[in-house]
Amino acid sequence: MSVFACSKSSDSKEDSNPLIGTYRLEKTGTNHYEKGKIVKRDISTEKINGEMTxxxxxxxxxVFVADGESEVAIGTYNSVNQTFTIQQGGDFKKTSYFFEDNYLVLITEDNGDSKDVGYFKKK
Known part of the structure; x- marks a missing residue:
């Protein structure tokens, strides 16, 4: 599974949780790290349609759609710890997210020095 990022709307209304809303998957890729810092980004050319609510x-x-196949993941999020607990196919997986350049970036797979990510932008 790839990591996805979402963007946080800069004009979001002041409410108790500015994360609430729908996000569109803009791009996916892999971030490469050295000493905890991103040193290289590989953005995928694969077209995946995705939407997160x-x-x-x-x-x-x-909901992800790629090559005519759809996949749904559900779960909970913790905005204080910036984590998602994803339930997919009966399994639970905890992952994290962060914000970068108006995107909510969701880590879909952690491979140590590289992390697959998805970049989501708020609609």
């Missing part, structure tokens, strides 16, 4: 009850749903 974050709800007020701290739950979320992500």
């Amino acid at each position: 974050l709800l007020a009850d701290k739950s979320f749903r992500i």
Whole structure:
């Protein structure tokens, strides 16, 4: 599974949770790290359509469509620790996210010195 990022809207209204809303997957790729810092980014040319919805009850749903196949992931998020707990196919996986250049970047797979990510932008 690849990591995805979302962008945080700069004009979001002041409410208790500015993360609430729908995000569109803009791009995917792999970030390479050395000593905890990103040293290289490989952006994928593969076209994946994705949409993530974050709800007020701290739950979320992500729908991905690639090559005519769709995949749905659901779970919960923690905005304090910046983590997602994803349930997919009966398994639970904890992952993290961060914000970069108006994107919410979701880490989909952690391979040590490289992390697959998805970049999501708020609609």
